[in-house]
Amino acid sequence: MKTSLKKLRGALRHERKGHRLQRIRAQLDELDQASQDMKDMRDCYDRLLSAAAATANSVYEFSESLGEMGDCLLEKTALTDDEESGE
Structure with a gap:
């Protein structure tokens, strides 16, 4: 009986x-x-931070391009106004 209990334990x-x-x-x-x-x-x-940085960079570049286009249009408008007033 003791050996059975030892085996069970x-x-x-x-x-x-x-x-x-x-x-x-x-x-x-x-x-x-x-x-x-x-x-x-x-x-x-x-990856999300990288995409956000790329987007911010693209937005900045786009903003710079719009500024340059605006400056160019102002120059063209000024030249046209000068030509019209000079005639």
Whole structure:
């Protein structure tokens, strides 16, 4: 009878270790998944910042071009006004 109880205790200990190892593995898997999710979010955020910077740069370039076009139109208008007033 004592040997049966010892075997049962040993089996229970082994079973508890197995459950504990499974729980640890599950926690490590969750941690690994969370780490991968954070890396993916960081990469996405970096791409978003890069796109925002490119957009801001494009808007600035567009603004500069509009300013140059406006200056050119003002010069043309001034030349036309001078020609008309000189006639």
